[in-house]
Amino acid sequence: MILISGSSEREVVDLQQGDYEEMDQLAIARPLCKAAFRVLHAADIGIGVARAIRAALSGRPGGVYLDLPAKLFSQVVEAEAGARSLVKVIDPAPAQLPAPSAVKRALDVLKSAKRPLIILGKGAAYAQADEAIRALVEKSGIPFLQMSMAKGLLPDTHPQSAGAARSTVLKDADVVMLIGARLNWLLSHAKGKSWGESGSKKFIQIDIEPKEMDSNVAIVAPLVGDIGSCVSALLEAMGSTWPAPPADWMSAVNARKEENIAKMAPRLMKNTAPMDFHSALGALRTVIKERPDAILVNEGANTLDLARGVIDMYRPRKRLDVGTWGVMGVGMGFAIAAAVETGKPVLAVEGDSAFGFCGMEVETVCRYNLPVCIVVFNNNGIYRGTDLNPTGGSDPATTAFVKDARYDKIIEAFGGVGVHVTTPDELSRAVNKAMDSGKPTLINAVIDPAAGSESGRIGNLNPQSVLRKK
Ligand SMILES: Cc1ncc(C[n+]2csc(CCOP(=O)(O)OP(=O)(O)O)c2C)c(N)n1
Ligand SMILES: [Mg+2]
DSSP, X not given: OEEEEEEOOHHHHHTTXXXXXXXXXXXXXXXXXXXXXXXXXXXXXXXXXHHHHHHHHSSSOOOEEEEEEGGGGGOOOOHHHHHHHOOOOOOSSOOOOOOHHHHHXXXXXXXXXXXXXXXXXXXXXXXXXXXXXXXXXXXXXXXXXXXXXXXXXXXXXXXXXXXXXXXXXXXXXXXXXXXXXXXXXXXXGGOSGGGOSTTOOEEEEEESOGXXXXXXXXXXXXEESOHHXXXXXXXXXXXXXXXXXXXXXXXXXXXXXXXXXXXXXXXXXXXXSSBOHHHHHHHHHHHHHHOTTSEEEEESSHHHHHHHHHSXXXXXXXXXXXXXXXXXXXXXXXXXXXXXXXXXXXXXXXXXXXXXXXXXXXXXXXXXXXXXXXXXXXXXXXXXXXXXXXXXXXXXXXXXXXXXXXXXXXXXXXXXXXXXXXXXXXXXXXXXXXXXXXXXXXXXXXXXXXXXXXXXXXXXXXXXXXXXXX
16 A cells, blocks of 8 residues: 655754644654655656555565655646656566575475465465465365465365364464464464474465564575465476375364364354354354355454354455454445445444444445445444443443444434344344445444453453462
């Protein structure tokens, strides 16, 4: 993404003389973006834009800020000179081929594995090398996990998908090949109980950013290059006789998968009021199964973590969520952008707190008549709606919201369709109707306020009292 912004006059800002909206925007943007540039002369606009495009797209993609001070807008250049100053950016995201020795090293490690695992990250989805990635995964026969925004790169229902046996494969694998996935907090930094015994794994990592290697644990086989080139090189070097993973590993993974899927099934099918997260998500999972081209936007805590596990994705780059930053408030912006960019229907599954960070954008959704269906998982609060003020004072708990709020009324103020539902059947009917009609819709889905847990599924990151631990 390139953010282009006007800014106050340099002279006034730099002397801090108090301009209208005075702010040193370039300085603020610089530590937060991949690159930040300022254009002072009209003749440099072409170069400035070219630099922004290259910075945003080449290597690991990232956000770029382009600062245009007010004075620039009044400058003039001869039309012909202006046209000549523009730059056609040739090959902004050039292929970066991996070294053949690195390819061989990675395959040697992979071949030695008794319990191999592949983890696909959103870098793999961004790379748009879908066919090559699928071919690599299938040729290897190795079970795979897809990180949240990689979901759908291969269908979550693929026979090699180990999504339903996530804890088992993370704990028991001996060789893990990361494709465009980082070993950051989303993967517990490859440390701790969820990764089994310390030192029990070897990592192969494919990434376009050389500095990513060894970021958290040692990488025995780094493979640096763009994902498409790396995956193609691996495929070619694997030849036509790549051995299948050991049968005992595959049957252990499949057994755990089947067990977990069977355990989960009745929870997803319960059709009672009040809904809990699972029964409501069970309904939405069917909606996406029947509409695999729809875009799914997702934010919240329980609403996010549980939807990630329950709602299968079937196509690449159809799931947009809070990602690595875990920041609430991205939902409506994502939904609007996705609807405008793709013209496809969007289903935005929002925790009630998450929705509060960006909810006013329903006005934009209605103004542009966008095919966005927002489902607010209304559990009366952040994580749960049943918390009490721990001080015993008369104020409500900081995590509890107004009880039984009617979010559906908000969209009605702007001419959209509001629906209030209390059962999975009602939810499913309302979503299908919204997706068929393409009308801006907000569904207030009543969720049992006691159903969620604190911080959703990342309660392990909450600070623990040293006293309580004892
Ligand atoms: C900008 C921002 N502020 C605060 C947080 C902390 N936070 C994480 S999840 C969450 C909201 C969770 O509540 P809700 O969306 O209602 O989800 P629920 O668990 O109730 O389904 C908050 C405030 C954040 N991630 N980002
Ligand atoms: Mg909530």
